[in-house]
Amino acid sequence: MSQEIRLTYREALKSAIREALLKDEKVFLMGEDVGHYGGAFAVSKGLLQEFGPDRIMDVPLSESGFTGAGIGAALAGMRPIVEIMTINFSLLAMDQIFNNAATLSHMSGGQVNVPVVIRMGCGIGRQLAAQHSHSWEPFFAHVPGLIVLSVGTHEDARGMLLSALESPDPVILFEYTSMLNLEGSIPGDAGKVDIQKAKIRREGKDLSLITYGTGVYKCLEAADLLAKEGMDVEVVDLRVLRPLEEDTFLQSVAKTHRALIVEDAWKSVSISSEVSSRIMEKAFFELDLPVERLCGVEVPIPYPKHLEDASVPQVQDIVSRVKKMLKP
Amino acid sequence: MRLNKSNPAPSLTKAEGLRLLHQMTLIRRFEEKSAEVYTETKIRGFLHLCVGEEAVAVGVSQALQEEDYVLSTYREHGHALARGVEPKSIMAEMYGRLEGCSRGRGGSMHLFDSSKNFFGGNAIVGGHLPLSVGMALASKKQGKKNVTCCFFGEGAAAEGEFHESLNLAALWQIPVLFLCENNLYAMGTALKFTHSEQHLEKKGPAYGIETDVANGMDLLDVMTKVQKAVAYIRETGKPYFLVCYTYRFRAHSMFDAELYREKSEVEEWKKKDPIPQFKAFLLKEKLITEKVIEAMEAEAERQVQEAIDFAENGSWEKVEELDRFVYSEKAAI
Numbered sequence: 001m002s003q004e005i006r007l008t009y010r011e012a013l014k015s016a017i018r019e020a021l022l023k024d025e026k027v028f029l030m031g032e033d034v035g036h037y038g039g040a041f042a043v044s045k046g047l048l049q050e051f052g053p054d055r056i057m058d059v060p061l062s063e064s065g066f067t068g069a070g071i072g073a074a075l076a077g078m079r080p081i082v083e084i085m086t087i088n089f090s091l092l093a094m095d096q097i098f099n100n101a102a103t104l105s106h107m108s109g110g111q112v113n114v115p116v117v118i119r120m121g122c123g124i125g126r127q128l129a130a131q132h133s134h135s136w137e138p139f140f141a142h143v144p145g146l147i148v149l150s151v152g153t154h155e156d157a158r159g160m161l162l163s164a165l166e167s168p169d170p171v172i173l174f175e176y177t178s179m180l181n182l183e184g185s186i187p188g189d190a191g192k193v194d195i196q197k198a199k200i201r202r203e204g205k206d207l208s209l210i211t212y213g214t215g216v217y218k219c220l221e222a223a224d225l226l227a228k229e230g231m232d233v234e235v236v237d238l239r240v241l242r243p244l245e246e247d248t249f250l251q252s253v254a255k256t257h258r259a260l261i262v263e264d265a266w267k268s269v270s271i272s273s274e275v276s277s278r279i280m281e282k283a284f285f286e287l288d289l290p291v292e293r294l295c296g297v298e299v300p301i302p303y304p305k306h307l308e309d310a311s312v313p314q315v316q317d318i319v320s321r322v323k324k325m326l327k328p
Numbered sequence: 329m330r331l332n333k334s335n336p337a338p339s340l341t342k343a344e345g346l347r348l349l350h351q352m353t354l355i356r357r358f359e360e361k362s363a364e365v366y367t368e369t370k371i372r373g374f375l376h377l378c379v380g381e382e383a384v385a386v387g388v389s390q391a392l393q394e395e396d397y398v399l400s401t402y403r404e405h406g407h408a409l410a411r412g413v414e415p416k417s418i419m420a421e422m423y424g425r426l427e428g429c430s431r432g433r434g435g436s437m438h439l440f441d442s443s444k445n446f447f448g449g450n451a452i453v454g455g456h457l458p459l460s461v462g463m464a465l466a467s468k469k470q471g472k473k474n475v476t477c478c479f480f481g482e483g484a485a486a487e488g489e490f491h492e493s494l495n496l497a498a499l500w501q502i503p504v505l506f507l508c509e510n511n512l513y514a515m516g517t518a519l520k521f522t523h524s525e526q527h528l529e530k531k532g533p534a535y536g537i538e539t540d541v542a543n544g545m546d547l548l549d550v551m552t553k554v555q556k557a558v559a560y561i562r563e564t565g566k567p568y569f570l571v572c573y574t575y576r577f578r579a580h581s582m583f584d585a586e587l588y589r590e591k592s593e594v595e596e597w598k599k600k601d602p603i604p605q606f607k608a609f610l611l612k613e614k615l616i617t618e619k620v621i622e623a624m625e626a627e628a629e630r631q632v633q634e635a636i637d638f639a640e641n642g643s644w645e646k647v648e649e650l651d652r653f654v655y656s657e658k659a660a661i
Contacts, residue, residue: 028469054469060499065458065492072462075447076397078469080462095489099452100459106653108440109431112447113656144654168656243655 002188010180012157013043017081019191020165021051024079027165030057030066031083031119040085041121041180063092067118071101071170074116079165087122087134087174094139101170102145117164117171123214124264124312125178130300133308135264137213138271140172141241147171148242149195152216154184156239159193167195176214195240198248204234207258207322210249210275212238215262215313222318231326241271249275250283257288260321264312267295294321345615346624348390348547352382352603354628355406358415359578361632362405362422362436366582370639371422374451375436376403380545380577383602384509385410387542387550387572388477391558395445397467397476399460401509402437402451403576407479413441419635425642432645433653453514454480454487457506461493464504468565475561476504482571483514485528494535497567505557506537508571509544515580516588532569544574545600548609575600 007015020027029044035058038045048056059066063084070082084090090097101114124133140148147169151157157175164171201216202223209219219235226233234256236249253259259279261272272293279291294313301311340348359377366375378385385406392398392411400407408418413429421428422436430440430449438449447463450456460478467474484490485508497504508528512519519526532539538560542553550572557568575597579586610616 060492060495062492062496064489065461065496068455068458068489068493069462069465069496072459072464073466073469074462075459076463076466076470078466095452095455096458099455100450104448105656107430107434107438108442108448108653109428109433110653110657111430111440111442113658144651147655168658 004185005188006183006185007154008180009154009157009182009184010041010043012154012186013161013175014045014047016158016161017044018047018050020081020162021047021055024165026077026079027081028055028057028078029081029083030059030070032059032061032085034058034083041177043180044083063089064096067093068096068100070116070118071096071114074114075104075112080116081161081165082116082118084118084120086132086177087120087136088132090120090136097140097146097170097172098143102143105169106145113168114170115168117161117173119161119173119175121177122174123176123178124296124301125214125308127303127305127308129303133301135213135296137174137241138265138269141244141271141274143242145170146242147195148174148240150174150212150239150241151176152213152237152239153201154186155190156193158186158190160195162192163195174213178214179217182217197245198236198238198240200234200248200252201237202233202235204232205256206231206326207233207260208236208249208252208256209233209260209262209318209322210236210238210252211262212241212271214264218313218315219262219318221315222322225315225319226322231322233322238271238275244274246278246282250279253279253283254286257286258325259287259291260318260325261291261293262313262318264296266298267293268298270295289325292321292325294318340615342615345610346620348386349603349606349610349616349621350624350628351386351410352547352606353625354415354631355382355385355409356603357628357632358409358635359405361636362419363578363582365636371436372424373435373437374402375422375582376580377578378403378406378576380597380601381509381511381574382406383547383550383606384544384572384574387547388479388507388554390551391554392475392477395472395474397445397447397460397463397474398479399447399456399463399476400449400479401453401456401481402449403481404439404449404479405436408439408441408446408449411444411446413439413444413446415631415635416638417441419639420642423639423642424644425639426645427638427642454484454489456480457484457489457493458496460504461496461502464497464502464567465500468500468502473562474503475558477507478504479507479509481514482508482510482512482519482528483522485531486514486522494532494537494567494569498535498537501566503561503565504567505561506567506569508569509574510571511574511576513576513580513589516584518588529569529571537567537569539569539571542570542572544572545602545605547602547606
């Protein structure tokens with residue numbers, strides 16, 4: 001194993017895009033402000049200068065148009081990476097993603113496939129108020145034909161895009177803008193990662209914290225705090241929200257017999273709803289307690305910090321809930 | 329409506345004249361037969377027929393090469409036939425049979441045949457325009473010389489995706505033909521109730537796109553205008569917008585009672601029927617005889633019957649294969 005390196009989540013994302021562009025001439029990046037501006041979140045900063053305007057394409061504010069163009073280019077043998085600046089704007093491209101990218105293979109009887117990767121910044125926690133603070137992973141995870149990945153760690157920020165670019169099918173990649181400046185460690189030779197399975201981020205025996213996205217580091221922090229008080233919890237990072245891989249969390253529950261699902265998304269009809277159902281269907285008799293959930297409060301996310309913080313699960317909320325479950 | 333006066337007709341050989349008339353006749357007979365078997369509930373779902381619009385499908389296809397990409401709408405049987413997709417595989421598709429061009433998965437609205445570079449059969453109005461932009465962009469990036477031809481109706485010109493696509497195509501200077509079939513009705517609502525500017529051809533120049541109009545009821549005019557358009561695209565690599573004024577003689581779909589237009593209007597347009605018009609032209613120019621026409625019509629009839637027989641005898645996809653191709657079985661590229 002090579003030496004560990006420290007880098008930010010943003011640097012990990014950028015290094016993956018750069019590597020992909022170097023490796024394959026068919027790869028190009030298109031999105032709003034990805035070129036001259038350097039990326040709305042500076043993820044693609046400097047890439048225009050290095051690769052030129054044919055590989056780093058600034059596009060007009062036409063989410064449906066350029067996302068569809070990415071899908072069309074993929075149909076015709078290219079390997080586009082489409083960046084939708086934030087998930088908030090993805091609704092303007094939903095027709096393309098749901099009606100085209102997700103259907104074309106099945107509807108054509110397998111004659112065509114759509115190898116496009118669509119990245120988008122998402123998440124809650126930067127005081128951007130109700131139209132710029134969304135955790136809409138469940139919308140996308142609802143749709144067969146898409147592969148939906150959630151980038152919850154530095155390792156995945158470095159590797160998921162590279163693996164996604166090997167998929168013959170459309171991949172939606174959720175990146176979390178609140179984590180961009182966060183530093184982390186990955187092996188110096190880190191690269192592609194598995195994009196079919198969930199991953200145990202911390203082993204434990206008392207309870208399974210099942211989460212994804214920004215929930216991963218929150219749950220790991222909560223687990224550290226709980227460990228100091230003698231509680232040994234396991235953290236499962238779902239990573240792949242569609243097709244949802246269930247063996248990993250079912251096995252975890254079979255070991256710990258208790259599950260708390262944590263996510264920022266609104267509680268109703270969410271990823272946690274699905275995970276909870278699957279546990280009920282397939283691991284009911286393993287449970288010592290009913291499955292519990294900590295999710296986003298069902299409100300449009302407000303601007304003031306204290307209200308925004310109260311809208312999504314925080315580390316302390318996770319700690320308190322686990323304690324309640326383990327020491328009623 | 330403003331129609332450019334027909335340019336001098338392109339010179340045709342007897343064989344070409346016959347082939348063109350045959351294609352239009354085949355489409356007409358295919359559509360009429362489809363309506364018939366629809367009433368027998370052999371075809372289900374939506375069925376949109378292009379009777380009256382045959383000259384556009386046939387005229388456009390003459391200028392295209394095998395390596396060009398074609399994308400179309402849900403009223404695409406004519407486009408598919410003119411592109412060379414087998415009548416048998418289209419009819420089988422509409423019967424929902426495994427032998428259909430999309431394994432029966434798509435039905436009337438979703439004809440796909442990648443061997444003919446025919447990419448649907450797209451049923452969200454305007455939704456395939458961005459795809460056509462992407463395909464043409466890929467051609468440019470790959471240094472290919474092919475053209476992407478995107479058929480859509482005038483209803484799509486009210487969609488945001490139309491405007492986004494024209495802007496992107498002009499901005500990127502890519503080889504795409506935006507081919508608008510203006511049949512004057514978006515489903516059942518007339519152009520005058522849906523477009524503030526009814527001369528849709530004014531919208532191309534607004535994006536800096538070379539634009540023209542064609543009389544979609546006149547095969548020779550369509551052929552002339554499309555040849556010019558495609559030659560321009562191949563030479564410059566730039567997009568082109570062509571509006572063909574046409575008319576569908578039948579209802580929007582099989583569910584349509586046609587409450588929105590007068591029978592007299594339909595009858596007026598039927599006088600411009602492209603098939604008798606072209607037939608008369610060929611006879612006048614002594615490029616065809618009544619006897620040859622008779623034999624050709626019998627052949628078209630036979631082809632349609634063959635398609636029906638093929639579809640009737642087709643098989644059903646196994647239910648166990650329901651979820652095949654949700655994710656591609658192709659290897660990563």
